[in-house]
Amino acid sequence: MQVQGAVGAWLLRVLAALGALRAAAASPAISEARPNGANRPGRFLSLPVPQKCSQRPKEFNFRGHNYFFSGHQAQYRNSRLDWLDARNICREYCMDLISMESQEENNLIFRLIQNEDVPYIWTSGRLCDFKGCENRRDLEPKSVFGWFWSATRGKMAPTNQTPRGFGYNPWSQTGHKRQRQPDNAEFDINGTNESCLAVLNNVYNDGIAWHDVACYHEKPFVCEDSEELLNYVASTNPGIRL
Numbered sequence: 001m002q003v004q005g006a007v008g009a010w011l012l013r014v015l016a017a018l019g020a021l022r023a024a025a026a027s028p029a030i031s032e033a034r035p036n037g038a039n040r041p042g043r044f045l046s047l048p049v050p051q052k053c054s055q056r057p058k059e060f061n062f063r064g065h066n067y068f069f070s071g072h073q074a075q076y077r078n079s080r081l082d083w084l085d086a087r088n089i090c091r092e093y094c095m096d097l098i099s100m101e102s103q104e105e106n107n108l109i110f111r112l113i114q115n116e117d118v119p120y121i122w123t124s125g126r127l128c129d130f131k132g133c134e135n136r137r138d139l140e141p142k143s144v145f146g147w148f149w150s151a152t153r154g155k156m157a158p159t160n161q162t163p164r165g166f167g168y169n170p171w172s173q174t175g176h177k178r179q180r181q182p183d184n185a186e187f188d189i190n191g192t193n194e195s196c197l198a199v200l201n202n203v204y205n206d207g208i209a210w211h212d213v214a215c216y217h218e219k220p221f222v223c224e225d226s227e228e229l230l231n232y233v234a235s236t237n238p239g240i241r242l
C-alpha cells in the first residue's frame with residue numbers, strides 16, 4: 001500500500017479507526033460515507049477491474065503516472081458525474097481522481113482546462129468531515145487544515161498558505177460570497193457542505209482556480225494512475241501488463 005510517508009499517517013490513523021485500513025490491505029475497497037448521506041447512504045468505493053486497468057486510457061503521462069480527461073474518452077464524452085461516481089469510474093481503471101501535488105502537475109490540468117475550454121473538473125481533494133474525522137484538534141479549523149487528497153490520503157497544505165512545490169496559492173481569491181476559497185458557500189444557501197475540491201474555469205471571473213464545491217454536483221473529471229490500485233492488481237494478477 002502506497003503511503004506518502006508521515007504526510008499520510010494521520011489519515012491512515014483515521015481510516016484505521018474506521019477499520020478501513022485492514023480492508024485496504026486485503027482489498028482496496030474502502031467504504032466512505034457520502035457527504036449527502038441522507039440521499040444515498042452506504043455508497044462504496046469501487047474495486048479495480050484488472051482488464052480495465054491493463055487497457056486504461058493513457059492520454060498523457062507525467063512523472064510516471066498516466067492520466068485521462070473524461071471529455072476525451074468516447075464513452076464519457078458527455079458524462080457529468082458526482083464526486084464519488086467520478087472517483088469510482090477512475091478506480092475501475094486502477095486510477096483515481098487527480099491529485100495536484102506540485103505546480104507542474106497543476107499546470108498540466110490548468111492548461112488542459114484552458115485549451116479545451118472545460119468549465120470545471122473534479123479532483124480527488126476532499127475535506128475530512130466524515131465519520132472518523134471528529135475530535136481531531138489538528139484538523140481545526142477544518143477550512144484551513146482539514147483538506148487531503150483522497151487518492152493518496154496525503155494531507156494538503158493549509159488552505160491559506162502557498163503549498164510546497166507551488167509559487168502561489170491555487171485556491172481562488174473569490175467565489176459566491178466574494179471571499180477566498182474554501183468558503184463552504186452552499187452551506188449558507190441550504191445547509192449542504194462544500195466538501196470536495198473542483199477546479200473551476202473562470203466561474204467567478206477569477207481565472208482557473210481551486211474551489212470547494214458540494215460533492216453532489218455533476219462534473220467531468222480527470223483520472224490519474226493510483227499506485228495503490230496498480231500495485232494491488234499487479235500483486236493479485238501475476239503476469240498482468242499494466
Ligand SMILES: *[C@@H]1O[C@H](CO)[C@@H](O)[C@H](O)[C@H]1NC(C)=O
Nearest residue numbers: 129130184187191192193194
Ligand atoms: C458543515 O459546515 C458547517 C459550517 O461550517 C459545520 O458547522 C458543520 O459541522 C459541517 N457539517 C459536517 C457534516 O461537517
Ligand SMILES: *[C@@H]1O[C@H](CO)[C@@H](O)[C@H](O)[C@H]1NC(C)=O
Nearest residue numbers: 036186189190191192214216
Ligand atoms: C442547494 O442549492 C443548490 C443551488 O440552488 C441546489 O442545486 C441544491 O439542490 C440545493 N440542495 C438542497 C439539499 O436543497
Ligand SMILES: [Ca+2]
Nearest residue numbers: 099100101105
Ligand atoms: Ca498527482
Ligand SMILES: [Ca+2]
Nearest residue numbers: 183184185212
Ligand atoms: Ca466554494
